[in-house]
Amino acid sequence: MDALMGERRRLIxxxxxxxxxxxxxxxxxxxxxARWFALxxxxxxxxxxPGAWLTTVTGRICLNLLGSARARRExxxxxxxxxxxxxxxxxxxxxxVTLDESVSMAFLVVLESMTPAERVAFILHDVFCxxxxxxAEIVGRTQAACRQLASSxxxxxxxxxxxxxxxxxxxxxxxxxxxxxxxxxxxxxxGLLDPGATATADGGGLAATFLHPIEGGERVARAWIELAxxxxxxxTFLERTVNGRPGLVARQDGVVVTVFAFEVAxxxxxxxxxxxxxxxLRRWTN
Numbered sequence: 001m002d003a004l005m006g007e008r009r010r011l012i013x014x015x016x017x018x019x020x021x022x023x024x025x026x027x028x029x030x031x032x033x034a035r036w037f038a039l040x041x042x043x044x045x046x047x048x049x050p051g052a053w054l055t056t057v058t059g060r061i062c063l064n065l066l067g068s069a070r071a072r073r074e075x076x077x078x079x080x081x082x083x084x085x086x087x088x089x090x091x092x093x094x095x096x097v098t099l100d101e102s103v104s105m106a107f108l109v110v111l112e113s114m115t116p117a118e119r120v121a122f123i124l125h126d127v128f129c130x131x132x133x134x135x136a137e138i139v140g141r142t143q144a145a146c147r148q149l150a151s152s153x154x155x156x157x158x159x160x161x162x163x164x165x166x167x168x169x170x171x172x173x174x175x176x177x178x179x180x181x182x183x184x185x186x187x188x189x190x191g192l193l194d195p196g197a198t199a200t201a202d203g204g205g206l207a208a209t210f211l212h213p214i215e216g217g218e219r220v221a222r223a224w225i226e227l228a229x230x231x232x233x234x235x236t237f238l239e240r241t242v243n244g245r246p247g248l249v250a251r252q253d254g255v256v257v258t259v260f261a262f263e264v265a266x267x268x269x270x271x272x273x274x275x276x277x278x279x280x281l282r283r284w285t286n
Contacts, residue, residue, distance in 0.1 A: 004036070007051045011058050016097050017123050018062040019069070020082030020108050022283065028065060032058040052134070059120060059138035066116035077205030079213065081273050082108040083280040084259045087241040102127045103243045105261035105273050110160045114153050121146045122153030162265025170264045171239070171246040177262075177269060178237055178248055184228050186221050193217035194268035204277030207257070220272065249284060256284035 008029060015025035032054050036044070047053045073080045082105065085097050097103060102123075111119050117139050124130040124138065125146070132143040132150075139146055165173075173192060180188035197217040203209035214220050235252045242249075242261040250258040259281060263271040275281065 004050050004054075007054050008033075010051075011054060013098050014055065014123070014128060015058055015062055016085070017102055017108075017111070017127060018059070018120060019065060020112060021280075022083050022085055022097065023279075024065060024069075025062075028058055028061045031061055055130075056134075056138050059124060063116055063120050063139065066119060070116075077203070078209070078211040079200050079202050080112075080204075081105075081200060081202035081275050081280075082112065084242050084247075084261055084273075084275050084284075086284050087244075100244060104245050104263075105243050106160070106263040106271065107157070108243070109273070110157055111153075113156060115149075117141065118149045118153040118156075121149035122157075125150045126154065162263070162270055165264045165266060167246070169267070170262070173264050173267065173269060174246040174248065174262055175239060178239065181224050181228055182237065184225055186225050189221035189224055190218055192269055193220055194265065194270045197268070197270055197272070199223065199272040199274065201274035202277050202280070204279065206278055207276035209274060209276045217268075254285070256281050259284060 011029045011032065012022075012025055015028045016022050019025050019028065035057055036050070036054060039047075044050070084105065085103065101107060111123070114122065120139055121135050124135045125132060132146045135146045135150075136143045139149070141149070177189065177192050180192065195217045196215075197220050199210075199214040199220045201209040201211075203211075210223070214223050232252060235250055235257075238249050238251060240247055240249045240259075242259055245261065246264075247262055248260040249256050250260075257276065257278075259275045261273040261275070262269055
């Protein structure tokens with residue numbers, strides 16, 4: 001039993017990368033375990049590797065959820081952004097996501113542009129190192145087709161990548177952005193933003209925010225100056241790790257009300273993601 005439950009964290013990590021939602025990932029893994037315990041004792045004894053069985057079932061559940069998620073997001077209010085995860089969330093350590101390159105917000109957003117089958121094949125093979133034979137069993141396609149799916153996904157990821165920036169430099173740029181924003185220094189903000197920078201917000205219809213992406217560094221800077229003018233006196237901004245990258249959170253009356261994730265390419269901010277949907281921020285307030 002201990003060995004079986006020891007698979008939980010790995011499965012949560014897999015499902016979060018597949019779904020972009022920690023809440024949905026936990027539900028998917030819970031469903032996989034429920035199916036395991038629904039098997040008869042002889043059926044369980046016949047399974048050579050319970051961990052592999054749980055991975056297969058979790059992968060199939062996530063594949064089905066990805067298909068239905070596309071339909072649900074057509075009715076979502078505003079833009080949908082993957083659920084951000086903090087560095088040390090409250091709750092069971094077995095539910096914590098390992099923060100690496102494959103959970104950066106920029107990476108997760110690229111995954112959102114893929115078909116469900118592409119996403120599953122790519123994550124299982126390139127991130128979790130499963131063989132294409134195993135991937136084929138989960139996706140329900142031939143090994144050759146799964147290779148093509150992973151290859152297509154890989155091209156999307158490569159095309160989206162900007163100039164690499166050391167983590168310390170990323171943190172410095174986010175810190176400079178925070179200072180310029182608090183000082184309402186529009187020239188400094190423009191200098192920190194790539195000319196083609198974009199900003200996307202997710203309120204889910206539950207929190208006020210801009211509904212459509214803002215495009216262009218100067219327009220983003222002016223929008224942030226406008227936001228600074230509306231900032232309540234009780235709100236504070238803090239530097240925090242967001243999906244393994246330097247980010248910011250806005251806290252009001254002890255509650256995190258906004259999480260800001262950044263993509264930094266070279267020495268400029270290329271994208272800002274603003275998550276205000278309270279359902280996606282539950283793990284940010286201890």
